Amino acid sequence: MNDQTAKEPHVLNKRERSMIAHQEMPLRPPQTRIHSFDEVPIGYSDEQARTESLRCLHCTTPACIGACPVGIDIPGFLRLIEQGNPGAAAKKIRETNFLPAVCGRVCPQDKQCQAVCVVGRRNIPVGIGNLERYAADYERTHGLFEIPDIKEPTGKRVAIIGSGPAGLSAAFALAIEGHEVTVFEASHRAGGVLVYGIPRFRLPIKVIDEDIRFLSKLGIRFVYNMVIGKILTLEDLLYREGFDAVLIGTGAGLPRLLNVPGSNANGVYSANEYLTRIYLMEANRFPNYSTPVFSGKKVAVVGAGNTAMDVLRTAKRLGAEPTCYYRRSHQEAPARSEELKHAEQEEMNWRWLSNPVEFIVDEDNFVKQIKCERMVLSEPDETGRQKPVPTGEFFVEECDTVVMALGCSVNPIIPSTDAEIRTNKWGVILVDPTTCQTSKTGVFAAGDAITGGSTVIQAMGQAKKAAAGIHEYLMGKSNSALKA
Amino acid sequence: MLITTNDGSAGLKGFVTDALLKVLEREKVIYVLAVGPVPMMKAVSEMTRALHIATYVSLNAIMVDGTGMCGACRVTVGGETKFACFHGPDFDGHKVDFENLTKRQKMFAKQEKIAFDNMHL
Ligand SMILES: Cc1cc2nc3c(=O)[nH]c(=O)nc-3n(C[C@H](O)[C@H](O)[C@H](O)COP(=O)(O)OP(=O)(O)OC[C@H]3O[C@@H](n4cnc5c(N)ncnc54)[C@H](O)[C@@H]3O)c2cc1C
Numbered sequence: 001m002n003d004q005t006a007k008e009p010h011v012l013n014k015r016e017r018s019m020i021a022h023q024e025m026p027l028r029p030p031q032t033r034i035h036s037f038d039e040v041p042i043g044y045s046d047e048q049a050r051t052e053s054l055r056c057l058h059c060t061t062p063a064c065i066g067a068c069p070v071g072i073d074i075p076g077f078l079r080l081i082e083q084g085n086p087g088a089a090a091k092k093i094r095e096t097n098f099l100p101a102v103c104g105r106v107c108p109q110d111k112q113c114q115a116v117c118v119v120g121r122r123n124i125p126v127g128i129g130n131l132e133r134y135a136a137d138y139e140r141t142h143g144l145f146e147i148p149d150i151k152e153p154t155g156k157r158v159a160i161i162g163s164g165p166a167g168l169s170a171a172f173a174l175a176i177e178g179h180e181v182t183v184f185e186a187s188h189r190a191g192g193v194l195v196y197g198i199p200r201f202r203l204p205i206k207v208i209d210e211d212i213r214f215l216s217k218l219g220i221r222f223v224y225n226m227v228i229g230k231i232l233t234l235e236d237l238l239y240r241e242g243f244d245a246v247l248i249g250t251g252a253g254l255p256r257l258l259n260v261p262g263s264n265a266n267g268v269y270s271a272n273e274y275l276t277r278i279y280l281m282e283a284n285r286f287p288n289y290s291t292p293v294f295s296g297k298k299v300a301v302v303g304a305g306n307t308a309m310d311v312l313r314t315a316k317r318l319g320a321e322p323t324c325y326y327r328r329s330h331q332e333a334p335a336r337s338e339e340l341k342h343a344e345q346e347e348m349n350w351r352w353l354s355n356p357v358e359f360i361v362d363e364d365n366f367v368k369q370i371k372c373e374r375m376v377l378s379e380p381d382e383t384g385r386q387k388p389v390p391t392g393e394f395f396v397e398e399c400d401t402v403v404m405a406l407g408c409s410v411n412p413i414i415p416s417t418d419a420e421i422r423t424n425k426w427g428v429i430l431v432d433p434t435t436c437q438t439s440k441t442g443v444f445a446a447g448d449a450i451t452g453g454s455t456v457i458q459a460m461g462q463a464k465k466a467a468a469g470i471h472e473y474l475m476g477k478s479n480s481a482l483k484a
Numbered sequence: 485m486l487i488t489t490n491d492g493s494a495g496l497k498g499f500v501t502d503a504l505l506k507v508l509e510r511e512k513v514i515y516v517l518a519v520g521p522v523p524m525m526k527a528v529s530e531m532t533r534a535l536h537i538a539t540y541v542s543l544n545a546i547m548v549d550g551t552g553m554c555g556a557c558r559v560t561v562g563g564e565t566k567f568a569c570f571h572g573p574d575f576d577g578h579k580v581d582f583e584n585l586t587k588r589q590k591m592f593a594k595q596e597k598i599a600f601d602n603m604h605l
Pocket residue numbers: 106107108161162163164165166167184185186187190191192193194197198199226227228229249250251252253275306307310411413414446447448449453454455456457459551
């Protein structure tokens with residue numbers, strides 16, 4: 001540590017603070033990390049964390065708080081780290097975000113708090129995400145988490161459908177208010193995309209499981225292997241099972257697929273299927289776990305978003321030689337620059353401006369080749385956007401597995417089994433923007449189900465709003481369902 | 485109820501289609517529902533197609549989550565891709581692409597054997 005930071009922290013003035021060097025997050029090197037599913041960022045040391053926290057200027061009107069979807073008191077928790085009290089910092093974060101260890105790892109801080117941090121105007125912004133992670137990990141590894149006070153039982157019962165970030169956040173908020181909460185989850189494990197989609201090398205499973213254990217300690221009941229809409233309907237929950245309110249937090253898990261010859265060939269997966277087989281069903285440990293996956297040698301990944309990067313990096317860890325096919329150029333790749341960079345460090349093959357038009361199969365319908373059309377970018381239109389235009393030129397490459405990472409639409413099971421739930425033409429569930437109540441009285445919705453695919457923290461922010469809406473509804477203050 | 489077994493150890497010796505044929509000869513049938521292995525559902529659908537009898541089949545495509553989240557269970561029905569778990573599992577048997585389904589059912593044949601052997605039953 002340099003001389004300035006050795007002084008009593010609070011006497012550092014803004015100029016001194018702005019001279020402190022940004023602390024890089026240490027990463028495991030690409031050559032070794034591609035051989036395991038261990039987390040890639042190692043985490044700040046105590047000293048690095050303190051040094052980085054000292055870079056905050058404690059603005060009078062902190063822009064970072066406004067850019068955080070759940071409004072974490074960022075300078076407040078940074079100050080506690082600076083004072084050498086990471087446990088208290090974690091407690092401060094938990095006032096507004098009960099999944100800090102998750103969010104510190106997976107939130108797009110570069111588009112939220114860190115994008116507006118004033119330090120970022122001239123320098124690298126304060127590493128808010130890394131510090132959030134540091135505080136939460138410190139709390140977990142030191143066993144400092146305290147179960148918050150729960151209000152007197154209200155006698156009201158709430159059913160939550162789905163245990164992704166939206167469902168879990170709402171369950172937490174409602175349990176604290178004294179309501180009796182039951183979470184219904186289709187799969188055998190809670191967490192939603194956190195457990196079935198986001199790779200372990202970005203989010204270790206112990207981090208999520210720990211948070212779910214705390215929810216159980218709050219008296220929240222989890223019912224697994226329960227597909228609402230198929231086994232029980234919304235009507236069943238409200239009238240047969242006697243729930244006073246229901247929250248739909250079923251996410252946006254309907255994968256989009258290419259409709260080209262060979263799309264339904266053997267060995268052609270959606271990203272959701274590929275990732276689920278590996279992370280939720282542990283196919284990488286087959287046959288000790290009984291779900292298999294083709295971990296071919298040549299894995300063709302279609303798309304260049306965040307999910308595509310997760311698939312490429314997962315395939316690499318299964319010993320494959322993955323290739324990314326994308327119909328636009330490197331510049332238009334929708335993945336966050338950080339994700340793209342990490343994938344590039346791990347040495348993938350890249351086929352930019354390549355639009356898959358066919359998956360060529362063998363006699364048993366197994367995919368063996370991918371055929372692409374070469375594209376060029378058009379002149380920029382009025383909005384400055386360049387479109388990929390076909391050239392009529394094709395190429396064929398070998399592959400034994402194809403994974404399509406083309407995004408998702410909203411899970412349709414519940415809206416399709418209850419006519420009162422209204423959706424827009426994309427299947428997104430419509431809700432009242434202030435209460436999150438759907439068009440069916442007593443039924444609320446939050447998360448990807450009402451946005452069509454967003455982020456963990458957005459889902460949590462909405463769930464908080466929905467929980468407040470449900471609380472008001474239950475306590476008789478407001479009971480108007482979505483009208484228009 | 486008519487029972488058929490391949491070896492004749494119970495009921496009629498033969499396939500489901502043999503029993504179905506007997507019923508179709510005996511009485512007027514307007515609707516057939518087939519639930520069971522893919523080759524049986526395929527054979528039933530082929531038989532009733534020629535006779536223009538409405539036929540539904542309950543497809544047991546390979547599934548992972550059963551909520552529409554993964555697309556493992558996709559089947560081609562009337563030229564369109566459908567998810568068996570969510571759009572189905574019951575479909576018009578005359579529209580199902582049984583050839584694709586049969587091949588998809590064999591996708592993990594090798595791994596199924598390994599997993600089975602590993603179970604130490
Ligand atoms: C591969 C991948 C990587 C991602 N990476 C990031 C990232 O780095 N950062 C980030 O912020 N966001 C990321 N996201 C997006 C983020 O995960 C989602 O926005 C978030 O999980 C949405 O939360 P949710 O609670 O609405 O839904 P989900 O997490 O999808 O959870 C929905 C839950 O509902 C269950 N369910 C569905 N239907 C039913 C039913 N009928 N009955 C009972 N249960 C049901 C599902 O099994 C699931 O557990 C990623 C998404 C994917 C797919």
